[in-house]
Amino acid sequence: MLSRRSFSLWVALSASVVSQIFAQTAASPDSESSVATFHVNARSVVVDVVVTDKSGKAVTGIPRQNFQVFEDGKPQPITFFEEHAGVATTAKPIEPPPLPPNTFTNVPRALPADSVNVLLMDALNTPMDDQAYAHKQMIKYLATIPPGTRIAVFLLSDRLRIVQGFTEDSSVLLAAIAHSAANPERSALLHDPAEESQMAPVISAVQEISAIQDFQNQLKTSERNQRVDMTLDALRAIAGYLAGLPGRKNLIWFTSSIPLCMFAKDTVDCPYYDRIKSTINTLNNAQVSLYPIEAGGLLSNSTFDSESLRPAAPGVPLNRAVSYALEQEANDRNSNHLAMDQLARNTGGKATYNQNGLKEALEEDIDNGARYYTVAYTPTNLRDEGRERKIEVKLASGKYNLAYRRGYTEDTPREAR
Numbered sequence: 001m002l003s004r005r006s007f008s009l010w011v012a013l014s015a016s017v018v019s020q021i022f023a024q025t026a027a028s029p030d031s032e033s034s035v036a037t038f039h040v041n042a043r044s045v046v047v048d049v050v051v052t053d054k055s056g057k058a059v060t061g062i063p064r065q066n067f068q069v070f071e072d073g074k075p076q077p078i079t080f081f082e083e084h085a086g087v088a089t090t091a092k093p094i095e096p097p098p099l100p101p102n103t104f105t106n107v108p109r110a111l112p113a114d115s116v117n118v119l120l121m122d123a124l125n126t127p128m129d130d131q132a133y134a135h136k137q138m139i140k141y142l143a144t145i146p147p148g149t150r151i152a153v154f155l156l157s158d159r160l161r162i163v164q165g166f167t168e169d170s171s172v173l174l175a176a177i178a179h180s181a182a183n184p185e186r187s188a189l190l191h192d193p194a195e196e197s198q199m200a201p202v203i204s205a206v207q208e209i210s211a212i213q214d215f216q217n218q219l220k221t222s223e224r225n226q227r228v229d230m231t232l233d234a235l236r237a238i239a240g241y242l243a244g245l246p247g248r249k250n251l252i253w254f255t256s257s258i259p260l261c262m263f264a265k266d267t268v269d270c271p272y273y274d275r276i277k278s279t280i281n282t283l284n285n286a287q288v289s290l291y292p293i294e295a296g297g298l299l300s301n302s303t304f305d306s307e308s309l310r311p312a313a314p315g316v317p318l319n320r321a322v323s324y325a326l327e328q329e330a331n332d333r334n335s336n337h338l339a340m341d342q343l344a345r346n347t348g349g350k351a352t353y354n355q356n357g358l359k360e361a362l363e364e365d366i367d368n369g370a371r372y373y374t375v376a377y378t379p380t381n382l383r384d385e386g387r388e389r390k391i392e393v394k395l396a397s398g399k400y401n402l403a404y405r406r407g408y409t410e411d412t413p414r415e416a417r
Contacts, residue, residue: 043382044079045071048248048287048348049373049393050403056364058371059400060085069377070392076377084114084248086370087148113370115248116150116166118238119362122255122295123157123185124230130296134254135181137297137358142173149366153177157185160234227259228272232279239279243286250349250369251288252362254295257332262342277388277409280346284405291365292340294353299333348404386412 047069051059064081096105119138123131145151145168153163153176164176235251242249264270283290340351350368352361375393390407 043378044376045076045379045391045408046080046287046374046376047391047393047404048289049375050289050348050368050371051373051395052368052401052403054399054401056368058086058368059398060371062373062395062398066396066398067373067375068394068396069375070394071377071379071381072390073392074380076380078375078377080374080376082374084370084372084374086367087113087146113148113150115250115370115372116152116242116245117250117252117366117369118152118154118242120154120156120234120238120251120253120255121163121180122231122253123155124234125156125227125259126254126256126295128184128186130256131184131254132181133297134293134295134358135177135184137362138177138254139174139181140359141362142170142177145170145173145366149370151366153180154238155180155185156231156234158230160237224259225271228275231259232272232275235279236282239282239286239288242288247287248369248372248374249286249288250291250366251283252291252293252365254293254358256295257336258292258339258343260339260343262339280343281409283347284408288347289349289369289403289405290343290347291349291369292344292351292353293358293361293365294336294340295358297356297358298354344403346406350403384411384413384416386410386415 049067051062053059060083062083064078067078067081069076069078099105121131121134121138126134142151148168150166150168151164151173152166153173155161155163163180164173167173238251242251260276261270261273262276264273267273270276337351337353340353343349344351350365352358352365355361379389381389387410388407389410391405393402393404395402
């Protein structure tokens with residue numbers, strides 16, 4: 001579903017056609033008669049809004065008149081409003097009638113929710129230990145999924161793969177996750193913090209430390225660029241896959257790092273700035289909301305792990321090495337959390353990190369993602385110049401948290417034509 005839709009209505013009227021209608025005859029119209037064609041274009045910006053209270057639970061039953069929509073600071077009249085209340089947790093699965101031998105049905109046993117969910121296991125940006133923990137939490141949740149919850153499982157490693165297509169069958173999903181957990185994949189482009197902390201004392205002992213650090217920084221930059229390209233390609237591919245499905249799509253992304261520069265202002269600050277913007281716009285056009293979850297849960301600093309501590313070589317300033325490792329890991333983790341927050345905010349999702357309850361976070365994300373409000377409006381500014389427009393949604397009363405897409409990009413003049 002595109003962020004802005006163009007509907008064209010062609011009405012062909014001719015004297016001969018009108019006369020046939022009134023005369024109730026089956027004669028063919030005169031091919032030489034004149035035909036008047038009317039083109040009517042209507043633009044519509046569609047925004048899904050998840051409203052949660054201070055405890056993080058979705059709030060339902062809010063009337064249309066309480067919603068206010070602004071574009072670039074200017075109020076917009078709401079032309080469409082619909083509430084999606086999810087699937088009732090008390091609803092019992094419908095048992096199908098007995099079928100003859102070798103006869104099957106695809107009729108769902110429960111009324112599906114107005115949203116679908118994709119679980120993305122990111123092996124490209126996630127160490128194997130974190131993958132194992134995320135798999136365990138996913139299995140705990142899938143063993144108890146409520147009826148009507150449609151889930152697909154994707155895996156990103158050296159390429160993007162569909163592990164399991166959309167299904168409501170928990171046994172099928174559990175088998176898919178179990179197979180993935182039994183065959184974890186190590187990323188060739190990612191070094192976990194323990195490996196990097198072990199290198200710090202070695203680097204400190206080298207006389208020409210700056211040359212070694214420059215080489216390592218260049219290597220890390222090259223690997224990071226490759227991960228960025230592959231990650232953005234995967235997100236765009238998922239958006240393309242989901243674009244044909246109606247309603248909201250919740251993309252729950254288990255990852256340990258997001259190698260994106262989210263707060264740059266142009267390509268000078270970030271070489272892939274334009275690609276990030278384009279990817280977010282593609283996700284929003286397909287009604288895909290990102291829910292990044294830190295795969296390793298609440299992590300301690302790897303510098304002080306038993307596997308990372310090594311006796312210092314003679315003459316090696318261990319304090320300097322430890323301080324360097326601590327600073328680098330803290331910077332990487334803070335940057336990752338900021339990127340998770342920004343991606344979730346821009347697409348109407350939610351980020352989860354610094355906690356071990358991934359199963360509970362997954363349950364909450366899927367439940368809240370099925371309880372949302374769809375509002376649409378026709379922009380009062382009809383210009384098309386390829387610029388960004390900012391969206392703001394407010395409630396007239398009540399103190400709630402609102403998650404929704406924060407903007408869209410206009411069509412360029414060429415696209416408008």
